[in-house]
Amino acid sequence: VGSHLExxxxxxxxxxxxxxxxxxxxLFQNLKILEVVNDKxxxxxxxxxxxxxxxxxxxLRWSSYKQIFSYKEAExxxxxxxxxxxxxxxxxxxxxxxxxxxxxxxxxxxxxxMLEVWWCDNLVNLVPSSPSFRNLITLEVWYCKGLKNLVTSxxxxxxVQLMQLRIDGCKMITEIISNEGDVAEDExxxxxxKWLSLENLESLTSFxxxxxxxxxxxxxxxxxxxxxxxxxxxTRESNTPKLQEVRQNWGLDKGCWEGGLNATIQxxxxxxxxxxxxxxxxxxxxxxxxxxSERPPSNLSxxxxxxxxxxxxxxxxxxxxxxATRADELSSNLSxxxxxxxxxxxxxxxxxxxxxxxxxxADTVNKLSSDFSxxxxxx
Numbered sequence: 001v002g003s004h005l006e007x008x009x010x011x012x013x014x015x016x017x018x019x020x021x022x023x024x025x026x027l028f029q030n031l032k033i034l035e036v037v038n039d040k041x042x043x044x045x046x047x048x049x050x051x052x053x054x055x056x057x058x059x060l061r062w063s064s065y066k067q068i069f070s071y072k073e074a075e076x077x078x079x080x081x082x083x084x085x086x087x088x089x090x091x092x093x094x095x096x097x098x099x100x101x102x103x104x105x106x107x108x109x110x111x112x113x114m115l116e117v118w119w120c121d122n123l124v125n126l127v128p129s130s131p132s133f134r135n136l137i138t139l140e141v142w143y144c145k146g147l148k149n150l151v152t153s154x155x156x157x158x159x160v161q162l163m164q165l166r167i168d169g170c171k172m173i174t175e176i177i178s179n180e181g182d183v184a185e186d187e188x189x190x191x192x193x194k195w196l197s198l199e200n201l202e203s204l205t206s207f208x209x210x211x212x213x214x215x216x217x218x219x220x221x222x223x224x225x226x227x228x229x230x231x232x233x234x235t236r237e238s239n240t241p242k243l244q245e246v247r248q249n250w251g252l253d254k255g256c257w258e259g260g261l262n263a264t265i266q267x268x269x270x271x272x273x274x275x276x277x278x279x280x281x282x283x284x285x286x287x288x289x290x291x292x293s294e295r296p297p298s299n300l301s302x303x304x305x306x307x308x309x310x311x312x313x314x315x316x317x318x319x320x321x322x323x324a325t326r327a328d329e330l331s332s333n334l335s336x337x338x339x340x341x342x343x344x345x346x347x348x349x350x351x352x353x354x355x356x357x358x359x360x361x362a363d364t365v366n367k368l369s370s371d372f373s374x375x376x377x378x379x
Contacts, residue, residue: 006032012039025051032056039063043070057086069099086114095120114138121145130154143169149178166197179210187213197223207233214238233261
């Protein structure tokens with residue numbers, strides 16, 4: 001028996017049922033996207049991923065994880081993670097680390113192409129050791145209030161495939177690449193980075209403050225928005241042959257360029273320092289802007305290209321486990337492979353579904369039941 005299910009949302013209780021063998025594992029053989037919500041475990045249970053052999057995208061939301069990977073479990077089951085290309089962490093309020101300091105788990109992240117972290121307020125650092133992200137293409141970190149730096153210089157050297165980097169709303173971050181102390185003069189090359197955005201980083205003083213020289217041979221778009229304490233980009237001058245301006249907003253306004261990256265950042269900081277304080281009589285923010293000041297805007301467009309929109313709770317795939325089980329039971333009784341494929345396509349929630357009109361498990365099962373009844377009568 002096969003399953004056409006490619007997207008699934010599970011709760012912590014669902015995971016327990018899977019680990020106890022109370023659900024048919026054939027349901028997951030073609031699954032590519034898995035979302036886990038409301039799991040009360042301290043660590044993400046890697047072992048249960050053995051049932052998801054084709055999984056490419058993993059999303060973890062609203063759970064109690066203090067770290068994502070425990071060392072013993074990750075070391076034992078690391079092979080089950082190597083095929084995951086996209087990892088998204090969303091509102092994990094207890095999360096402090098992806099894994100504990102001192103553990104070297106390169107195999108866990110070495111094949112990742114996209115890493116996104118949203119509203120993990122207690123996250124101390126993204127990765128505590130110095131793993132290799134040699135295949136990472138997109139890295140985004142949003143509104144992680146406790147984060148003080150993004151990665152070490154050792155990890156930064158491995159980002160040879162990185163094309164897009166965005167850090168937004170991390171109030172405590174002081175530099176993007178951490179200064180590891182006394183190092184000999186050397187260089188870090190972001191050979192494919194085209195797009196870099198630093199926004200709403202009120203404690204940021206520089207991109208990097210150590211002895212490394214940076215090269216950005218492909219960088220074309222750089223946004224530095226609401227970073228009032230950023231005085232320089234890096235201690236040494238950076239090489240940016242394609243960069244023509246540093247932009248301070250998402251509009252069409254022309255950016256600033258003073259012949260070099262450090263000189264430009266210094267000029268922007270000088271202008272910011274000389275800007276008059278807003279009048280006490282100036283109009284206040286509209287109510288919707290004021291109430292959403294801690295959330296990133298939903299219609300940003302860097303380089304005039306569409307950027308990721310804010311995910312919505314009901315906008316993500318929500319084909320429940322119970323519905324999946326019932327759906328496959330019903331579809332297996334229908335004659336003709338084309339009929340089965342049609343029903344499974346109809347029962348899947350599209351990615352752009354309206355958040356006001358979610359497709360529930362009951363809707364899915366009722367739909368399949370009615371189609372099954374009709375097919376049975378015709379037979």
